[in-house]
Amino acid sequence: MTAMGSLRIAVFVLGQAGLASAALALERPAEPPADPLKSPAWGTIYGRYFKDQKVVFDDRVKVIAPANAENPLDVPVQVSADGLDGVEEMVVVADLNPIQKIVSYEPLRALPSLAFRFKVEQSTPIRAAARTHDGVWHLGGVWLSAAGGGCTTPSYASGDAVWQTRLNEVSGRLWPSADAKTQRLRLRLIHPMDTGLANGIPAFYIDRILLSDAKGEALARVHSYEPISENPVFSFDLKGSGPVRVSGGDIQGNKFSAEIKP
Amino acid sequence: MKRCSLSAALLAVLALPAFTVQAYDYQLKPQAIADGVQVLVGRTENFSRENGGNIVNTGFIIGRDGVIVIDTGPSKAYGEQQRATIAKLSKLPVVQIYLTHAHPDHVLGNQAYAGVPIAALPGTTRALTINGDALLSNLYRLAGDAMLGTELRLPTVEAKSGEVSIAGRRLRLIPGLGHTDADLMVFDEATQTLFTGDLVFFQRTLTTPNADIPHWLATLDAIDAIDFKVMVPGHGPVLRDHAGIAQTRDYLKWLRDSLQGAARRGLDMPEVLQLAIPERFQRLAVLHTEYERSVAHLYPAYELETLPTVPKSRPQ
Numbered sequence: 001m002t003a004m005g006s007l008r009i010a011v012f013v014l015g016q017a018g019l020a021s022a023a024l025a026l027e028r029p030a031e032p033p034a035d036p037l038k039s040p041a042w043g044t045i046y047g048r049y050f051k052d053q054k055v056v057f058d059d060r061v062k063v064i065a066p067a068n069a070e071n072p073l074d075v076p077v078q079v080s081a082d083g084l085d086g087v088e089e090m091v092v093v094a095d096l097n098p099i100q101k102i103v104s105y106e107p108l109r110a111l112p113s114l115a116f117r118f119k120v121e122q123s124t125p126i127r128a129a130a131r132t133h134d135g136v137w138h139l140g141g142v143w144l145s146a147a148g149g150g151c152t153t154p155s156y157a158s159g160d161a162v163w164q165t166r167l168n169e170v171s172g173r174l175w176p177s178a179d180a181k182t183q184r185l186r187l188r189l190i191h192p193m194d195t196g197l198a199n200g201i202p203a204f205y206i207d208r209i210l211l212s213d214a215k216g217e218a219l220a221r222v223h224s225y226e227p228i229s230e231n232p233v234f235s236f237d238l239k240g241s242g243p244v245r246v247s248g249g250d251i252q253g254n255k256f257s258a259e260i261k262p
Numbered sequence: 263m264k265r266c267s268l269s270a271a272l273l274a275v276l277a278l279p280a281f282t283v284q285a286y287d288y289q290l291k292p293q294a295i296a297d298g299v300q301v302l303v304g305r306t307e308n309f310s311r312e313n314g315g316n317i318v319n320t321g322f323i324i325g326r327d328g329v330i331v332i333d334t335g336p337s338k339a340y341g342e343q344q345r346a347t348i349a350k351l352s353k354l355p356v357v358q359i360y361l362t363h364a365h366p367d368h369v370l371g372n373q374a375y376a377g378v379p380i381a382a383l384p385g386t387t388r389a390l391t392i393n394g395d396a397l398l399s400n401l402y403r404l405a406g407d408a409m410l411g412t413e414l415r416l417p418t419v420e421a422k423s424g425e426v427s428i429a430g431r432r433l434r435l436i437p438g439l440g441h442t443d444a445d446l447m448v449f450d451e452a453t454q455t456l457f458t459g460d461l462v463f464f465q466r467t468l469t470t471p472n473a474d475i476p477h478w479l480a481t482l483d484a485i486d487a488i489d490f491k492v493m494v495p496g497h498g499p500v501l502r503d504h505a506g507i508a509q510t511r512d513y514l515k516w517l518r519d520s521l522q523g524a525a526r527r528g529l530d531m532p533e534v535l536q537l538a539i540p541e542r543f544q545r546l547a548v549l550h551t552e553y554e555r556s557v558a559h560l561y562p563a564y565e566l567e568t569l570p571t572v573p574k575s576r577p578q
Contacts, residue, residue, distance in 0.1 A: 064532040068551075070471075070558035076531030115530035147400055171569040175528035184528045188569050233565065235530040258572035 033057065037125040037141050041095040048100070049091065050129070054136045060084050061140030063092075063128050072120045072150030074229045079128035079140075080113035086133040087112035094144075096124035098151055098197055099226045106221040110211075111182060115235035118227045119150035119195065155192040155230045158201050166190040168206075168256035170246055176262065177237075185211065185236045185244055185260060195226040209248035211236065219244065285339040286314040286408035290347045295500050296453035296492050298324040298431075300351065302335075302344060306466035306498055306547035309336070309367070314408030315401055316340060317466075318367040321457055321494055322348055323450055326430025328357030331378075332448050332457045332494075334371030336401060338412040341371025358428050360435070361417055362459025362496065363442045364389035365471075366397040372415035382417035383437055385444025389472070390416055421446055436488070440478025441468075441496075449488065456490035464498030464506035465545070467552035468513060470559045475518045482511045498547075513543060517556055525564040534561055 032046035036057055039045070046055070060083035069075045081087050090105040090112060098121055105114045112130055127141035169190040176183045189206060196203025209222040219238050238244065243262060249255040292300040304318040315336030322344075323330045329348055334341045348356060361369050361382040369390065372380055382390075390397075394414040402409045423437050434449040441460040448457040460469070461481055485507055493501040524534045534557050543549055 064536070066532075066535055066554045066558065068554070070555045074558070074562070076535070076558070078530055078532035115532055117531070147403055169571060169574065171566070171571040173528065173569050186528055186530070186565070186569055188566070233530075233562075233569075235528075258574075260572065 039095045039125045058138035061138045063142045069146035074117045078115040081130035087130045089131045091129045094124045101225045102227045104223040109239045110220040111237040117229040120146045121151040154198040170258035172260040174262045188233045193230045206250045212245045296455045309404035311406040315405035324352045328429030330358045333368040336367040337409045338373045341374030345374045363445045366401045379419045380417045381419040381421040383444035387417045438481035440481045442472040454491040457494045460496035462495040462506040464495045466497045466547040467549045470556045521564045525568045
């Protein structure tokens with residue numbers, strides 16, 4: 001009886017909260033700006049990631065991806081905001097994926113550009129949002145056509161035990177740029193990156209990567225999510241030169257750490 | 263009066279399906295290329311609803327007492343119309359099918375030949391057993407209504423390397439590999455006609471979903487040594503010289519060197535997609551689409567060669 005009673009109260013309170021927020025929304029309707037990609041999910045994406053924040057569509061934020069996803073488990077994407085100053089965070093989302101957020105990137109001492117591969121469930125817009133220090137999100141994006149099924153397909157690793165001995169193995173190399181002001185880091189990690197959406201296989205993915213220099217100063221930070229491809233490959237453009245320390249871990253507490261030397 | 267118009271309407275509705283469910287018409291036009299050898303040349307395009315998946319060359323050889331078919335096309339309707347085309351040219355029965363390899367545009371017309379032995383290399387049958395349904399559903403997505411009623415029919419006989427005599431015709435079956443891991447060529451001794459399957463593409467950019475470039479290049483060298491007079495490539499116009507081999511080899515070598523070079527310079531895949539393609543390939547049909555697909559198929563392996571594994575240290 002008491003349990004029932006408190007449940008009712010909880011429902012009542014929730015109901016009140018719902019009404020309150022609805023009233024707020026009526027007072028100050030947060031209409032999302034018109035979406036140049038005309039995505040059916042733009043309203044949801046806006047509400048989930050950009051609500052009450054300043055959003056502009058900006059040609060300087062570029063998303064480069066193939067027109068068609070030849071392999072829905074491994075779609076290459078490069079996002080960049082080269083013309084923008086003071087980019088503090090970049091977020092990449094696929095509107096029509098069951099899990100929309102792919103990655104968030106903090107280019108602390110790096111160029112605002114990142115390349116990676118991800119799993120796609122169906123044809124979808126891919127958006128990059130770059131937040132400048134004034135708090136404004138600058139958005140760019142493209143449509144990707146896909147046969148799909150990438151998110152709900154089991155990883156190869158889930159059918160093969162080899163990964164267990166190689167989990168979190170790090171491969172990589174540094175390429176200095178022609179003017180030696182930056183260096184390209186390409187990184188590959190061994191990880192199943194299970195989304196949790198394939199039947200009977202729980203989510204299991206790398207959720208953080210930190211890049212730092214020889215003195216331990218942070219260069220860039222990645223927060224990765226379920227849609228990143230199995231055995232992920234990333235490309236970064238880091239400022240300066242010299243060895244790069246890579247560290248991070250997955251959602252089950254497994255960690256990795258490696259040094260990539262020039 | 264009212265009842266009458268109602269039943270008329272009902273009749274019209276009942277009759278509708280008979281009009282609407284009409285097989286896609288491929289308008290197949292056989293091209294005689296040698297004595298008793300005919301080819302149905304497909305478009306040098308990608309799969310689309312407009313072409314119904316007919317982007318492929320199939321052929322047939324009218325022998326003394328039977329017809330031999332090489333590849334059955336992208337759909338049930340194609341297979342049926344291919345068989346009808348053969349029947350217009352010859353009263354002889356179709357006695358043997360050869361499938362060159364396990365790609366959907368070459369094998370999905372098999373349904374039209376129930377009871378006829380369908381021969382393929384063991385690797386082809388294996389690949390179709392594993393991937394056939396995925397290939398089929400993807401072609402439904404790309405070619406649409408033309409695929410109506412199409413189902414996968416696996417090969418029924420193993421094609422063995424060497425000479426065979428069928429329907430009074432001597433054929434040489436030549437296994438190769440590189441486009442897939444099992445590529446069968448059929449050589450008609452009487453006319454020295456070589457059906458290469460997709461080991462040779464001409465004027466249309468080659469495809470690489472299951473390609474192994476070193477194996478493919480080695481097979482092209484072997485094809486160069488075959489005493490053919492007429493060559494039917496898997497895609498593109500029929501040839502009477504080695505130009506198709508040379509073009510296929512040229513593009514494969516460029517693809518290999520370009521992707522390997524890009525990986526060694528540290529490029530990521532979206533950057534590789536934007537690399538310039540040499541002028542001499544610009545006349546190839548569907549160049550950019552196929553290049554984009556090839557990057558997806560082949561680049562991950564080249565890129566891994568450039569990323570050495572760091573020995574594991576103790577995590578901090």
